[in-house]
Structure formats: structure tokens, C-alpha cells
Amino acid sequence: MKLTEEQYELIEAYLKSELSVSDRALFEADMQADAELKTEVNRQRELRLGLRAIGIERALERAKAHYKMTVPVAEIRQPTVVRSLPVWRYLAIAASIAIVLSLGYVTYRQTVGQRPDIAYADTMPEELTKGFPADNLSPEIRTQFMDALTNYKAGKYDVVIERLKTLPADKQTVHYKNYLLGLSHLANRQPAVSIPFLSQSLATPSVALHQKAEWSLALAYVKNNQNEKALPILKRISADRANPFQSLAQRVLRKIS
DSSP states (O other), X not given: OOOOHHHHHHHHHHHTTOSOHHHHHHHHHHXXXXXXXXXXXXXXXXXXXXXXXTXXXXXXXXXXXXXXXXXXXXXOOTTOOOOOOOHHHHHHHHHHHHHHHHHHHHHHHHHHHHSOSOOHHHHOOGGGTTTOSOTTSOHHHHHHHHHHHHHHHTTOHHHHHHHHHTXXXXXXXXXXXXXXXXXXXXXTTOHHHHHHHHHHHTTOSOHHHHHHHHHHHHHHHHHTTOHHHHHHHHHHHHTOTTOTTHHHHHHHHHHHO
């Protein structure tokens, strides 16, 4: 049985909670007796939820209101009665758009859901590059590191990674190289790639570099959904008052605990 326009209008009023108590009771009784009506109510409810989730329903309502305000008076001829389409028709028209956009929305939510709610910029302070590289490096090597650091601060992480690959590293410089490679991959949203580099840089004899690398490694674990590996590092940093990343570690702990 095909539903009438009046039934669609009742569905709209029902879903928008515009029916009186008695009318709502009668409508729900009709739904129990009419499987097709009940199916359509559920379909409209799901469609509204999907549209609301991606902000389309409000946009449709704004478009309808704007249309009513901007229709030229000359276009309205009497006694013709101009009726706006009921919302269910707008929803039906938007259904194909909603399907496409909702797929994108679901993908977006899944992507966001896979990453902890910790912004890179909020948790990677200037302290990470302060005093880097060390003054005791050879002038030539230090110049190359400074060039890489300039590109890093400019957000040119791919450039840093490519240049560091060709940078020779002895026992003194390898830790700085691994650290900056790990930091660049982390900034480039590649936490899994950054973890081995940061782990290797922990072998540095420099306390300052070790602190930087340890904090960055903890954050890389968090961003790679390996909280079980990040927690002991973050707890250790949080308990160390002399560690420049103590407050940040405490903040991240509160978010992932």
C-alpha cells in the first residue's frame, strides 16, 4: 500500500514531536497495525539521524527558509496556493547526497577514532629543538643539522627526511640524526616509522637529547595506539620534576588513562 501525503506529514510531525499526546497515541497505534507505515517511520528516523550527523538537515531547513524569503512577489499568482514541499520530500531528494556524504563522514569518524585526541602542535614544544644540535659537533655536520632543523621548523618534513638519509653519522652524530629523523616522521603523521629512530636515539650519552627522545617516543606510541608502551614512559617522565616535559606527560596521561 502506498502511503499518502497526509501520512508522510504525520510521520514528519511525529518524528519532530509536534503531535499532541492523544494524536501521538493514535499514530503509534496505527504503526502497530500497519507494517508499511512502521517501516517508513523507522526509515525516516534513520535518515534524519544520518543527515543530522553530517549537518545536512539543518542546511536543508535553512535553504527552505531562505527560499521562502526570497521568492519574488510577482511570481505568486492568486488564487494559486504555493505550498513548500514537506520535509520528507526534501529528505528523499537529499537521500542520495546523504549516502555519499555519510560514507565520507563514517570514514572520517573511523580515521579520527583511530588516533588519540592529542594534537601534535599542542604536545611538541620548542623544547624539542632547543639546544639542538650540540655545539660540539664538527662545523660541517652542525651546518647540515642546522639546515635540516630550519626545514623542520618550516614544516618541510619530507625535505628533512631525505637530506638526513644522506647525512653521514658517526658514533657522535648518529643519535642526533636518529632523533631528528624520528621527530620528522612523527610530525609527518608517521608515528610507526618514527618509533625505531626515536628508540635508537635513546642510546645518546646526552641527558638533554635523551629527555627529548624519550618524550617524543612516548608520544609516538600514543599516536600509534600503543598506550601500553607509552604509559610507563609517561609515568616516569611525570614523576621527574627535573624533566622539562613533566607537565606535558601528566597532561597526556590524563587523556589516555
